[in-house]
Amino acid sequence: MNVMTSIPPTEAEIVSRARDLIPVLRARAESCEKARMVPKETIEDFQRAGFFRILQPRRWGGYEMTPNTLNKVLMELGRGCPSSAWIVMVLGVHPFEVGLLDERCGEELWGQDNSTLISSSYAPFGTVTRADGGYVLNGEWMTSSGCDHAAGGAFLGGRVVENGESVFRSFWVKREDFSIIDDWHVVGLQGTGSKRLVVKEAFVPDYRNHVIAAYGAETHGHLNNLYKMPFFYMFYAAVSSVIVGMARGMADLYVEHMMPRQNINQAIGAAVQDPFIKNRLGDATAKISAAAARILTNTDEAWSYAARGELVPLEVRIRTFATNQFTGGECFEAAHMLFKKTSTRGVWLSSPIQRQMRDILVGANHITQNQDNIGDLLGGQMLGNKLAPGNPFGVRI
Structure with missing residues (x-):
């Protein structure tokens, strides 16, 4: 069906829709994993919520919202079902890429049905x-x-x-x-x-x-402001955002797990009074919160240029693109800190905690979270090194 939108939701409204879906996604997470595919009804929920339209051009029924709108949605959805949130991340970024292409692509893809996904x-x-x-x-x-x-x-x-x-x-x-x-x-x-x-x-x-990786006045100067953002930045920041959501979900599960728990090997009876259990949660939450804040701040900085119709400067592109890639490692560390304190209860296949941990493990292994190589690139740029051939910033050597 070709649905033309009228007034797009506000950022607060669409983020609220994502938050409201968390219990539904959690209830479907096990069946989603067993099927090795996101259920059709979940995709339909996402379509109704408008998640795939966030970065879609307005002329083809999209909302053309700010980049951080998608990031914030992903940070919520990842709390419920990492696999389902991952699909919103991947399929939700591609409408942005279509916006970079010749207009014939948009017509071919969405001319008959502007909800079609890639x-x-x-x-x-x-x-x-x-x-x-x-x-x-x-x-x-x-x-x-x-x-x-x-x-x-x-x-x-x-x-x-x-x-x-x-x-x-x-x-x-x-x-x-x-x-x-x-x-x-x-x-x-x-x-x-x-x-x-x-x-x-x-x-x-x-x-x-x-x-x-092309990026410059010739390729982006004629585009609407949203599409003046670098594609690699948009994609990598979205991956980082969904991993933050997964880590937040791990903290949610940890709290639920610990609230009724009683320690049997320590004098302190209630787990919530154990200083180590409290400390792990506090430390993990600080790591997760810092990662989320960095992504949102980086994106706002890059967007401040594109929103004025300007291209994002190379120095900003390198720094924001690179520092977001530390998210996977930091969120995995935070999640593992929590998982370690769940003891035997966390390892049962019936426990959502172990699934959340495994999902974070795989998400953090994504190429967009390669903090080793990217740290070298960022540090080298700060020290005056020239960019190497094949760099992801559209700069010819």
């Missing part, structure tokens, strides 16, 4: 060959989260040699041009259904792809 697999596993008027893609692309719900196809990453240089492009491949292989058997975030896509001789015209 998945992705950006790692360049397959091959890309230049052809007359476009490119031909072949091969297999792994871990396409939410692909079962993405009737619009997928963005696939690929490297193309242009003028002797390897260029990283993102290609929109229609759903009829690939098959899905169910190989998503993993330790955490099982419910994301991040399956393998197999592509055979798929032609992608020139207007349905872009240089994923």
Whole structure:
């Protein structure tokens, strides 16, 4: 159905919708994991709430809201079901990417149904060959989260040699041009259904792809203010935000677990009076809160330029992009601090605590949370080092 929106919700309204869904998501989390796919009814709940429209262009029925609106929604949804929240993160960022492309893409995708979704697999596993008027893609692309719900196809990453240089492009491949292989058997975030896509001789015209790291007046100057934000920043910040939500959910479960608990090996009877139990919660909450504040502050800083119709300066792009990537490690540390104090009760498969811990483990392993390499990049830039070839900031060396 092609639903044109009238007045978009306020940020407070749509964040409240996310918060209201937390109990529903928690109730479905176990079945979501067992099915290894987010339930259809959950996707329908997300559609009704408008989560996938937050970054969608207005001309195609979207809300075109501020970047932190999606981040705040993800920080709530992750508390209920990390896998379901992950799908909002992935499928909710792609409307932003469509906003960067030729307008023909938006018309093809949303002309008949502006609720159509797109998945992705950006790692360049397959091959890309230049052809007359476009490119031909072949091969297999792994871990396409939410692909079962993405009737619009997928963005696939690929490297193309242009003028002797390897260029990283993102290609929109229609759903009829690939098959899905169910190989998503993993330790955490099982419910994301991040399956393998197999592509055979798929032609992608020139207007349905872009240089994923491109950023400058030529590529972004003509776009609406929201789409003047760098794509890599938007995607990486969204991943960091959903991990914050997962860690907040771990703290929620810890409180619920400890409130009725009695210590049997210490003189203190009630667990809530144990100084170590209280200390772990306080320390973990401080880590999680700091990570959330950094993401929101970084995004507000970058958005302050785009909101005025300006491009985000390179120094700001590097610092904000890099520091957000420490979120996964910090939230995993916070979650593990709490998990350790749940003792044996936390390890049963019937306990939501162990599922939340496993989901955070996998989320923190995402490439967008690679704090080792990114710390080197940030420190090097601060010390005057030149950016290396293949940098994610659209800067040619």
